[in-house]
Structure formats: C-alpha cells, structure tokens
Amino acid sequence: MSMTPLGTAVDGTVVLTHLGKHFPGAPLPAVADVNLDIHSGEFVCIVGASGCGKSTVLRMVAGFEQPTDGTAQVSGRDVNGPGPDRGVVFQDYGLFPWLTVTENIAYGPRQARLAKADVQDRTSRALESVGLTRVAKSFPHQLSGGMQQRVAIARVLANRPAVMLMDEPFGALDALTRSGMQQELRRTHHEAGVTILFVTHSIEEAVFLADRVVVMAGGSSHGNSGHVREVVPITLGQDRDPASGEFNEIKRYINGLVHAGNEVPA
Numbered sequence: 001m002s003m004t005p006l007g008t009a010v011d012g013t014v015v016l017t018h019l020g021k022h023f024p025g026a027p028l029p030a031v032a033d034v035n036l037d038i039h040s041g042e043f044v045c046i047v048g049a050s051g052c053g054k055s056t057v058l059r060m061v062a063g064f065e066q067p068t069d070g071t072a073q074v075s076g077r078d079v080n081g082p083g084p085d086r087g088v089v090f091q092d093y094g095l096f097p098w099l100t101v102t103e104n105i106a107y108g109p110r111q112a113r114l115a116k117a118d119v120q121d122r123t124s125r126a127l128e129s130v131g132l133t134r135v136a137k138s139f140p141h142q143l144s145g146g147m148q149q150r151v152a153i154a155r156v157l158a159n160r161p162a163v164m165l166m167d168e169p170f171g172a173l174d175a176l177t178r179s180g181m182q183q184e185l186r187r188t189h190h191e192a193g194v195t196i197l198f199v200t201h202s203i204e205e206a207v208f209l210a211d212r213v214v215v216m217a218g219g220s221s222h223g224n225s226g227h228v229r230e231v232v233p234i235t236l237g238q239d240r241d242p243a244s245g246e247f248n249e250i251k252r253y254i255n256g257l258v259h260a261g262n263e264v265p266a
C-alpha cells in the first residue's frame with residue numbers, strides 16, 4: 001500500500017498465476033505458465049525476442065484479452081476486463097486531436113464524474129508531474145512526439161491507477177527524446193508510487209528503468225509457447241549510468257538470456 005502526492009492510497013500488487021493464452025486455431029498457446037508476483041510500487045520491465053508473448057501478457061493484465069489458463073490478479077482481484085485501476089500507455093499516443101492538452105488529461109476524471117475542483121486538481125498535478133504546464137492549452141498536433149507521449153502519460157496519471165501498463169511507449173521516439181523520457185518516467189514513478197509493467201524491445205531501456213526485468217523466450221517461431229526464462233533483479237540503485245561497467249555487465253547478461261536458444265543454425 002502506498003500514499004503519494006499524485007495518488008490516493010492504492011494497492012498495486014499484480015499476481016500472475018499459471019497465466020496462459022491459447023488463441024483460437026493456433027497449434028500452441030502463445031503464452032504458457034507465467035508466474036509473477038509484482039509488489040505495489042514496483043517497476044517491472046518485460047523483454048524478449050519478437051513473438052514471445054510480451055504484449056499478450058500485458059494485454060491480459062489490462063483485461064483486453066481473457067486468459068485461457070490461470071489468472072491475472074490486480075490488487076487481490078481477478079482481472080475480468082479493463083478497469084480504472086489500470087492505465088494503459090501504447091506506442092501511438094491515442095490522444096483526442098480535437099481536445100487541448102488539459103482537456104485530454106481531464107477527460108478521465110470528468111468521465112468518472114468527479115467534482116470540478118477534483119478534476120482541476122488532478123489535471124494540474126498530472127500536467128506538472130510531466131512538465132507540460134506551459135503547453136496546457138495546445139492541441140496535440142502542435143506538440144512533438146515526446147510531448148504527446150507525456151500527455152498520454154499524464155492522462156493515465158490523472159486517473160490515479162494502481163497500475164500503469166506500458167507497451168513500448170517510447171518506441172517511436174528519437175534516441176535523445178527517448179532517453180529524456182526514460183529519466184522523467186523514473187522520476188514520475190518514484191513520485192506517484194504507482195506499479196509499472198513496461199514492455200520494451202530495448203534491453204538498455206529495461207535495465208535503466210526497472211527494479212526487475214522479466215526475460216521472456218519462445219513463441220511459435222521456436223516451436224513452443226512464450227514463457228518466462230528468468231527474472232533478473234536490477235541492483236543498480238536510483239542513479240543509473242548506462243556507460244558504467246556494472247550497467248553493461250547486467251545488459252550483457254540479459255542480452256545472453258534473450259538470445260540463448262535463438263542461434264541461427266550454420
């Protein structure tokens with residue numbers, strides 16, 4: 001349980017138990033037997049080669065896909081569909097183009113029929129936490145990709161979810177913007193105390209952001225189901241330097257796990 005300036009008291013535990021998904025008509029389950037306990041406020045990244053089921057796991061936690069095996073629980077309750085306790089951020093920002101930045105962020109709290117003062121308070125705090133106050137009255141098309149993604153993150157924060165689910169959210173950004181966004185997200189995560197489950201192709205991004213990195217493997221191109229290969233705790237502390245030897249050692253280790261068994265035959 002955590003109490004934060006950006007949120008109310010929330011229990012953002014996520015428990016995955018024998019979680020699996022077999023899509024109709026597929027010869028094998030896309031994902032099988034995923035077991036994971038994420039504690040409230042933890043930052044967990046999922047990495048793995050294309051097709052190993054990273055997005056499918058995230059989508060089951062979001063409630064967009066029903067598991068065919070096992071359960072996903074958030075805050076002690078089985079996930080049966082999407083809900084306001086979980087906020088989702090995708091690579092494409094999904095903003096309403098006809099609404100200003102402020103209106104985009106206020107949309108969720110308004111839909112939840114919160115009192116006007118509450119809506120304003122949540123919106124201004126979320127704006128502030130991602131450094132967007134200056135562009136509050138702009139429309140999405142007037143902003144860069146990085147700024148638009150900040151709006152998407154603020155929009156989720158304004159709903160005060162217990163868990164943020166992020167699927168390759170920085171994948172479309174240039175390297176410099178991406179690195180800035182990673183630093184901001186770490187700070188925001190720290191302030192908001194929200195649990196984050198974050199899917200990425202970038203091992204460096206995962207090592208920079210996460211408390212733990214879940215390495216997934218397998219998938220139909222390997223003749224098996226996507227599964228968790230290893231969960232790697234990142235013991236680098238708050239100030240992480242991607243140029244440091246320690247950082248690179250962990251990166252190399254995870255890289256080895258991601259690519260083990262994927263060697264192209266000679």
Ligand SMILES: Nc1ncnc2c1ncn2[C@@H]1O[C@H](COP(=O)(O)OP(=O)(O)OP(=O)(O)O)[C@@H](O)[C@H]1O
Pocket residue numbers: 023024026030048049050051052053054055056057201219220226
């Ligand atoms: N709606 C669906 N119907 C049928 N098969 C699906 C569906 N969604 C995903 N799959 C299959 O499940 C497997 C895992 O897909 P998923 O998108 O979860 O992998 P991923 O690790 O996120 O891949 P990537 O890194 O390429 O995004 C793939 O073989 C994919 O084709």
